[in-house]
Amino acid sequence: MSRRRAVVLLSGGLDSTTVLAMALADGFEVHALTVVYGQRHRVEIDAARRVAQALGVTEHRIAEVDLRLWGGSALTDDLDVPKGGLEPGIPVTYVPARNTVFLSLALANAEAIGACDLFIGVNAVDYSGYPDCRPEFIQAFEALANLATKAGVEGDPIRIHAPILMMTKAEIIRRGLDLGLDYGLTHSCYDPFESGRACGACDSCRIRQAAFAELGLVDPVLIDG
Amino acid sequence: MSRRRAVVLLSGGLDSTTVLAMALADGFEVHALTVVYGQRHRVEIDAARRVAQALGVTEHRIAEVDLRLWGGSALTDDLDVPKGGLEPGIPVTYVPARNTVFLSLALANAEAIGACDLFIGVNAVDYSGYPDCRPEFIQAFEALANLATKAGVEGDPIRIHAPILMMTKAEIIRRGLDLGLDYGLTHSCYDPFESGRACGACDSCRIRQAAFAELGLVDPVLIDG
Numbered sequence: 001m002s003r004r005r006a007v008v009l010l011s012g013g014l015d016s017t018t019v020l021a022m023a024l025a026d027g028f029e030v031h032a033l034t035v036v037y038g039q040r041h042r043v044e045i046d047a048a049r050r051v052a053q054a055l056g057v058t059e060h061r062i063a064e065v066d067l068r069l070w071g072g073s074a075l076t077d078d079l080d081v082p083k084g085g086l087e088p089g090i091p092v093t094y095v096p097a098r099n100t101v102f103l104s105l106a107l108a109n110a111e112a113i114g115a116c117d118l119f120i121g122v123n124a125v126d127y128s129g130y131p132d133c134r135p136e137f138i139q140a141f142e143a144l145a146n147l148a149t150k151a152g153v154e155g156d157p158i159r160i161h162a163p164i165l166m167m168t169k170a171e172i173i174r175r176g177l178d179l180g181l182d183y184g185l186t187h188s189c190y191d192p193f194e195s196g197r198a199c200g201a202c203d204s205c206r207i208r209q210a211a212f213a214e215l216g217l218v219d220p221v222l223i224d225g
Numbered sequence: 226m227s228r229r230r231a232v233v234l235l236s237g238g239l240d241s242t243t244v245l246a247m248a249l250a251d252g253f254e255v256h257a258l259t260v261v262y263g264q265r266h267r268v269e270i271d272a273a274r275r276v277a278q279a280l281g282v283t284e285h286r287i288a289e290v291d292l293r294l295w296g297g298s299a300l301t302d303d304l305d306v307p308k309g310g311l312e313p314g315i316p317v318t319y320v321p322a323r324n325t326v327f328l329s330l331a332l333a334n335a336e337a338i339g340a341c342d343l344f345i346g347v348n349a350v351d352y353s354g355y356p357d358c359r360p361e362f363i364q365a366f367e368a369l370a371n372l373a374t375k376a377g378v379e380g381d382p383i384r385i386h387a388p389i390l391m392m393t394k395a396e397i398i399r400r401g402l403d404l405g406l407d408y409g410l411t412h413s414c415y416d417p418f419e420s421g422r423a424c425g426a427c428d429s430c431r432i433r434q435a436a437f438a439e440l441g442l443v444d445p446v447l448i449d450g
Binding site for chain 2: 061063094096098099105114134136138141143144145147149152
């Protein structure tokens with residue numbers, strides 16, 4: 001029997017890498033999709049390539065879409081990335097409608113290759129205040145996907161899997177380590193050094209460090225090579 | 226009082242051009258968005274540019290995203306475009322999840338510029354069997370948009386306007402002519418000649434011609450310059 005195909009959104013960060021490992025462990029034939037959206041740091045794409053190769057996906061596609069066209073985020077504009085620690089509210093690193101764009105492209109990819117399963121590494125627990133990382137967003141996208149596509153209308157229902165949605169960062173890392181993941185391959189930093197090394201001070205780095213510390217570990221991306 | 230901003234998806238075809246004219250007539254400050262998705266015919270983009278300029282939009286952005294990466298449609302692949310007339314079912318010219326991708330990008334654009342109104346020229350009457358041209362799809366996207374964005378969560382509700390959704394093609398054309406539109410600027414053909422001239426035989430050309438004929442008119446794109 002052939003395996004069910006799934007499209008897995010892969011940024012090369014800790015969350016999406018764990019989700020990719022989980023989809024493989026669930027027995028899916030994985031088609032990874034990395035969306036290049038005008039990130040300031042191509043180092044993310046290099047991480048996605050490393051991860052896709054190391055984990056042995058069936059296909060890894062890289063789709064480009066320029067979300068810098070209209071700006072509106074510290075991740076795509078020249079705004080400063082905050083380094084003072086987490087603050088309440090929606091942060092400046094929020095990219096307008098990013099997960100909607102990502103899931104739309106994953107849906108297009110899935111429909112074209114006959115996949116009905118989409119995986120995304122959104123997380124509502126340590127989600128840094130992004131509206132498109134909440135369970136109700138995922139549910140609304142699944143409802144949309146089943147109305148939007150030939151597959152949804154004629155065939156198998158489309159399912160949006162967000163398996164780490166309600167997990168803490170420490171739980172995610174524990175799960176990944178159980179699956180044999182090397183988190184040294186991943187990249188999550190919002191503001192890396194020229195060398196590609198994580199800054200250790202942005203929201204994203206702080207959340208990782210704290211979670212590794214909770215498990216009595218040091219984040220491998222911060223250990224000198 | 227400043228005008229409300231709206232993002233209008235503009236392909237340069239008859240439907241989206243009419244919708245753009247309607248948004249301007251409604252008093253919106255219009256930011257047109259053309260999504261280049263690996264169409265085989267750049268002539269569509271030229272038409273969008275002509276229309277945006279002729280109608281006097283505030284801004285016209287062109288976003289590129291390559292939906293050829295995964296294929297799945299006669300409009301992006303090398304499949305033959307059918308010329309034998311309309312057939313039942315979802316046609317090969319359907320592009321997987323196209324309107325979901327278009328609306329996602331329009332949503333990202335809208336959120337970044339502080340617009341809460343999105344316009345799209347989908348049509349459920351002469352819709353050629355595409356699942357993402359139905360009223361329930363538009364409603365589902367509006368629900369999603371209000372969960373997905375900072376604007377939807379914190380501020381004004383986001384509205385997806387699909388003003389020609391329930392109009393026949395003849396009604397659309399009548400409305401556009403009442404607004405002073407020159408449909409000679411538009412381009413709807415799926416399979417134009419090298420010169421950019423419409424083929425007159427594909428589904429899209431047939432639907433236009435029949436509608437102009439219903440009004441006792443000839444489609445201006447088929448009249449020799």
